[in-house]
Amino acid sequence: MIIVKQTPIRIVSLVPSQTELLYDLGLEDNIVGITKFCVHPIHFKNTKKSVGGTKQIKIEKIKALKPDIILCNKEENTKEIVEACSEICKVHVSELYTLEDTIALVKEYGVLFNKRTEALKISVKIEYNLNEFKEFIKDKPVLKVAYFIWREPWMVAANNTFINHLLELNNFKNIYANLERYPEVEINKLQQQGDPDLVLLSSEPYPFKDEHAFELGRFSHHSKTVFVDGEYFSWYGSRLIGAFDYFRTLRNRL
The missing domain is CATH 3.40.50.1980 (Nitrogenase molybdenum iron protein domain)
Structure with missing residues (x-):
């Protein structure tokens, strides 16, 4: 203060x-x-x-x-x-x-x-x-995820970030939680590094498109690629009032 x-x-x-x-x-x-x-x-x-x-x-x-x-x-x-x-x-x-x-x-x-x-x-x-969302999510299965924020170079959200905190809240296990902040990663090692159930492509700061999802799909064994609203995963403040409804909707369509 x-x-x-x-x-x-x-x-x-x-x-x-x-x-x-x-x-x-x-x-x-x-x-x-x-x-x-x-x-x-x-x-x-x-x-x-x-x-x-x-x-x-x-x-x-x-x-x-x-x-x-x-x-x-x-x-x-x-x-x-x-x-x-x-x-x-x-x-x-x-x-x-x-x-x-x-x-x-x-x-x-x-x-x-x-x-x-x-x-x-x-x-x-x-x-x-x-608190309402915690009740909703408590019995949902834990899913392994990789949360991408950038391309060329490929970058993800890792440990010690607000994004990772919200991933944990969603019962998402970040395969890059062993790394810090926003590291560069090699997508051809996606399977060896954790083989996620979900690959999450953030709407910001990089404008991911379908071709990027297909590109990542070549290097994962069984993962589902999902475009997510980056504002709900990375913006703090009053944006969080609506974030939990978004997270609930996201979970229900997986």
Whole structure:
């Protein structure tokens, strides 16, 4: 928790999922700058100032917006970005790996931006939907999975990631959980490395297509390839309210 003398009014968000959370907290009018990847809510594309991407920002544009606070994330933004932003104003850097971390961030934003009631409503909804999903999933069989996020080189989500945490919640055993973060893998060794029941192709950040599914299929013994909504597996914040319904639907169609 960072300490501020008064509630920040002008906010720049460099994290797409946190931009959506700010909107759902009722802070639309306070958001003055976002990244080009902040696609929710959709109208922000036309109403908010873009200050670059999550890894490459336009620092002069941020300065011109005269923010009171800049919101970053340890995974989304680089150390250099955080340091550059710190010369402009207060910077809040989130670090999230679990649902508990996410709920804590929602509540922290509630205090920081004087939106405690709204934050409580969001956190309660997430916790309620999570508990319902746990009841649904507890008797479902464990399935071995590989969760791909990139091609050329092929990259997967491994241990110590929010994605892996949600895979575990879904009773999915990540065959790459012995590795860290987002490693490059050799798809011709897919069988030897775990021979998954499911190959999950995320909708982001790479735009996987049918031909990529066929390409992976050549190297697996019996796995089923499924395109999944990457936002529900990797976005924290208020997006999680709807994530558990999505996970339930996904399980039911496997």
